[in-house]
Amino acid sequence: MPRAHLMTDHRRFTDGEAVIEVDGATVGAVIGELERRFPGLGEVLTHASSAGVDGEIHAEPEYLEVGPDTDIYFVAPLAGG
Amino acid sequence: MPRTHVSCTVNGDEVDFLASDDTSLLDALRDELGLIGAKEGCGTGDCGACSILVDGRVNCACLMFAPEAEGHDLLTVEGMATGEHLHPLQQTFLEGAALQCGICTPGFLVAAKALLDENPEPTETEIRYALAGNLCRCTGYDKIVRSVQEAAVQLKGAAK
Amino acid sequence: MTATENPPTKYKYIGTRPIRHDGYDKVTGKARFAADKDLPGQLRGSFLRSPHAHARIVSIDTSAALIMAGVKAIVTGADFPTLDVKNPSHDIAVNLMARDVVYYNGHAVACVAATTKPEADAAAAAIVVEYELLPAILTIDESLAEGAPLVNDNNMTKFVESDGPSNLATVTELGRGDVDEAFAAADLVIEREFDTADVHQGYIEPHACIVDVGLDGRADIWASSQGHFKVRALTAATLGWDTARIKVTPAEIGGGFGGKTTIYLEPVAARLSEISGRPVKIVMSRDEVLRATGPAPSSKSRVKIGATNDGELTVMEASLAYGVGPFGDMAGLVGAMSIASYKMPNLKLHSVGALTNTPKTAAYRAPSAPHAAFAVESVIDDVAQALDMDPIDLRLKNAAVEGDLTAMGMPHPKIGFIECLEAMADSDHYKSPVPEGAARGLGTGFWFNIGEQSSATVNLNEDGTATVITGSPDIGGSRASMALMAAETLGIDVYKITPVVADTESVGFTDVTEGSRATFATGMAVVHACRELIEELKTRAAKMMEVEVDTVSWVDGAAVSDGKDPVSLAAITAKAKRTGGPLTATGSLTAAGAGPSFAVHCCDLAVDEETGQVTILRYTAVQDAGTAIHPSYVEGQMQGGSVQGIGWALNEEYIFDTDGALENASFLDYRVPVASDLPMIETIIVEVPNPSHPYGVRGVGETGIVPPMATIANAIQRATGTRMTSLPMSPPKILAALNEA
Numbered sequence: 001m002p003r004a005h006l007m008t009d010h011r012r013f014t015d016g017e018a019v020i021e022v023d024g025a026t027v028g029a030v031i032g033e034l035e036r037r038f039p040g041l042g043e044v045l046t047h048a049s050s051a052g053v054d055g056e057i058h059a060e061p062e063y064l065e066v067g068p069d070t071d072i073y074f075v076a077p078l079a080g081g
Numbered sequence: 082m083p084r085t086h087v088s089c090t091v092n093g094d095e096v097d098f099l100a101s102d103d104t105s106l107l108d109a110l111r112d113e114l115g116l117i118g119a120k121e122g123c124g125t126g127d128c129g130a131c132s133i134l135v136d137g138r139v140n141c142a143c144l145m146f147a148p149e150a151e152g153h154d155l156l157t158v159e160g161m162a163t164g165e166h167l168h169p170l171q172q173t174f175l176e177g178a179a180l181q182c183g184i185c186t187p188g189f190l191v192a193a194k195a196l197l198d199e200n201p202e203p204t205e206t207e208i209r210y211a212l213a214g215n216l217c218r219c220t221g222y223d224k225i226v227r228s229v230q231e232a233a234v235q236l237k238g239a240a241k
Numbered sequence: 242m243t244a245t246e247n248p249p250t251k252y253k254y255i256g257t258r259p260i261r262h263d264g265y266d267k268v269t270g271k272a273r274f275a276a277d278k279d280l281p282g283q284l285r286g287s288f289l290r291s292p293h294a295h296a297r298i299v300s301i302d303t304s305a306a307l308i309m310a311g312v313k314a315i316v317t318g319a320d321f322p323t324l325d326v327k328n329p330s331h332d333i334a335v336n337l338m339a340r341d342v343v344y345y346n347g348h349a350v351a352c353v354a355a356t357t358k359p360e361a362d363a364a365a366a367a368i369v370v371e372y373e374l375l376p377a378i379l380t381i382d383e384s385l386a387e388g389a390p391l392v393n394d395n396n397m398t399k400f401v402e403s404d405g406p407s408n409l410a411t412v413t414e415l416g417r418g419d420v421d422e423a424f425a426a427a428d429l430v431i432e433r434e435f436d437t438a439d440v441h442q443g444y445i446e447p448h449a450c451i452v453d454v455g456l457d458g459r460a461d462i463w464a465s466s467q468g469h470f471k472v473r474a475l476t477a478a479t480l481g482w483d484t485a486r487i488k489v490t491p492a493e494i495g496g497g498f499g500g501k502t503t504i505y506l507e508p509v510a511a512r513l514s515e516i517s518g519r520p521v522k523i524v525m526s527r528d529e530v531l532r533a534t535g536p537a538p539s540s541k542s543r544v545k546i547g548a549t550n551d552g553e554l555t556v557m558e559a560s561l562a563y564g565v566g567p568f569g570d571m572a573g574l575v576g577a578m579s580i581a582s583y584k585m586p587n588l589k590l591h592s593v594g595a596l597t598n599t600p601k602t603a604a605y606r607a608p609s610a611p612h613a614a615f616a617v618e619s620v621i622d623d624v625a626q627a628l629d630m631d632p633i634d635l636r637l638k639n640a641a642v643e644g645d646l647t648a649m650g651m652p653h654p655k656i657g658f659i660e661c662l663e664a665m666a667d668s669d670h671y672k673s674p675v676p677e678g679a680a681r682g683l684g685t686g687f688w689f690n691i692g693e694q695s696s697a698t699v700n701l702n703e704d705g706t707a708t709v710i711t712g713s714p715d716i717g718g719s720r721a722s723m724a725l726m727a728a729e730t731l732g733i734d735v736y737k738i739t740p741v742v743a744d745t746e747s748v749g750f751t752d753v754t755e756g757s758r759a760t761f762a763t764g765m766a767v768v769h770a771c772r773e774l775i776e777e778l779k780t781r782a783a784k785m786m787e788v789e790v791d792t793v794s795w796v797d798g799a800a801v802s803d804g805k806d807p808v809s810l811a812a813i814t815a816k817a818k819r820t821g822g823p824l825t826a827t828g829s830l831t832a833a834g835a836g837p838s839f840a841v842h843c844c845d846l847a848v849d850e851e852t853g854q855v856t857i858l859r860y861t862a863v864q865d866a867g868t869a870i871h872p873s874y875v876e877g878q879m880q881g882g883s884v885q886g887i888g889w890a891l892n893e894e895y896i897f898d899t900d901g902a903l904e905n906a907s908f909l910d911y912r913v914p915v916a917s918d919l920p921m922i923e924t925i926i927v928e929v930p931n932p933s934h935p936y937g938v939r940g941v942g943e944t945g946i947v948p949p950m951a952t953i954a955n956a957i958q959r960a961t962g963t964r965m966t967s968l969p970m971s972p973p974k975i976l977a978a979l980n981e982a
Contacts, residue, residue: 178261206917219881221884
């Protein structure tokens, strides 16, 4: 099952749990499941996060496919100047 | 405000235009003569992006009133190349990557030309001080100074 | 250069230094920047700006102004739609024209369009505004103080549950391990506090645009911007227009560095143009640029590092606060995330963004990272000295490598920090003795770099030349890089290629030139388009050679097949009509896999202890570029970033008076480095190719500004024995610190 790695800010929704195993075929599906289990978390992950998957950061990862062994790191959106 | 008729020489051409007494020479060059090479970076003579030559001396066009140009001989960056030949400074700036965004480049070229016209073999320090009135935010000045050094070498070679 | 497991591949065009295609126009004064564009009948715009740091607008009376000579239109906040507070463009829309409240001294209150600039200025001055003053917050400390008045009633802190509005933009906590236990076990603990002031990107070209709204309601915009698709999007959002009503042509841009990734003018010019029926040109003055665009945030930080006696950095605790202006901003979050250079098994970061009644901050190269690096790299230097370790050796021992975790908890991809440290250790500068009377400082930094969306169209012309069309404004030579990557892929000479930066109607969607993404992501789109063309060229060649297409390969700009003469690209394009029609392809993608770029800087300097003046004697910047497509422009980014950092370190700061007015709103008093302040900036490009890019590119534009402040602070500390913890390290502050010591 894919693993969602949460930043410290996110862990207030999960009672401090940093790594959650969540089923889903895409990052969007994983977020949806996280919202279902921890109301409010999905909102934060949708609007204020990019997702690091396989060493690459994706800014809008809703449709990004993930597999049973994928680690998803929810990180802050990045821009630059 | 009524406009004054100004006649002068710009880049070798005799020109004339109208400008009110409170119009800067920079604005007159750009708006009346279409010579947009000189840029306004600050309007207060602190950045050198509007550098032009007036009778061979470098000046900030933003600090001169347009009617002050009457009877004088002006050079802008548009007058540095002759026909299809770039001035050596223009060539070395290109080869030396002495520009990134390019907004300060006209001012630097004119100021560097004034330097080399007066001092054909400047030291690095002399170059840096002569160009201290021209701000560049992109390059850190390194490649600009090197390009001026290279142009000095080329001009000296051509003079022989 | 540095040895890696995968030595850089030899390229034919990539890595050469051709004269940039747009260079001739730029050295002859022919290139047109936004202020160089004029339209017949145009009006000039002039803003009226708030003289107060925080006030309610009670009334605005434009009646006297409207009847003045030359005035054709005046707009205020009432002339723009009210966006919902949750709309992502809400803050930008309010920032470019105040509605009920002015949030900083310089905040736009009205704008006049008149036939000449002096007329517009005179009319703006005749607008009468009644204000009701509100308490103003000018510093981070004031903002965070218990019971502080609110800077902005609409601001809800992101990422935490809150009862109501506050002065906190963001609160972020990142960490791993057990810091308390690790500090208790450490042999050495050093803790320091730092502060920095607002600084400005200082681009020489003020913001400018000209907007022509036709009677069909369509707007033609020429703008100075790092991203014209963003100009289009933000203008549409601010005005409530369909995107298709707006066309934006990017003018040549005279510097951005992150400060031109947002908008201040275009919707205002558009409304004025709509009302007056004339084109409207607005050019900011330098004073306006400094007072009313986006500086980089101020900061206050506290960093505590624990180490073992043999130099292992085992733990770091840091709290960071960024002063972000009157609107919510991610600076605090990004600052915490930017701490990622060392293994640091135990980490606790607490970072906030604090609102202030000063200009809304914007990106400045690697946003938020310089502030954090100044603090962290300074303390690490103290650790090195306390342990009597060479600063490079200390960092080599702790440097992050692929797989090590960033502060966010994500493993680094392939990175080149160790290679950069080794290249610095091996450099002529570092191996030379420190000059008499001088001292040497070292500092490091990095930036993530981003990917985002890019599109590119490549058209092959009838004679085998090519046009490469992209949507990334060229802020530092990227056109040349696009041409080089296309040349390498297609196998034709770089001067057979014309790189073009096209308007929003002539190329596919492309995100802003920011985050060091252009060479990486737009380059990737160019390469994809070229590769698609090559497949088509092989198909055409197969027809011409009368062979099966799977026997054809593309080598050195020609189709080759066993037993047949090669068919050059030009030969194929000459027969395009006969073999299937025009040869054109588009690449469009959301680029993933942007590779982080690390940098290591070294500085020799001397401090005049009687005047406090610092003289930089020698400066070297090492940076990992992945692959340097055009080395001159990579060096240029490294040098430019270094010098901006030197200015940030030694002289630059916003000085506000007690009313929140900027006292040094000119280049005379906001002192950026000039040529006579500096030596040559030596550069060493390290190449640890980024596996995610066809040519190994890592963005390079931003990292260069991250190391300089600590590099210089560390040198000053070693020169004088005094550690400067407040930026800028200007002469009066150095003197004061030396006297105190």
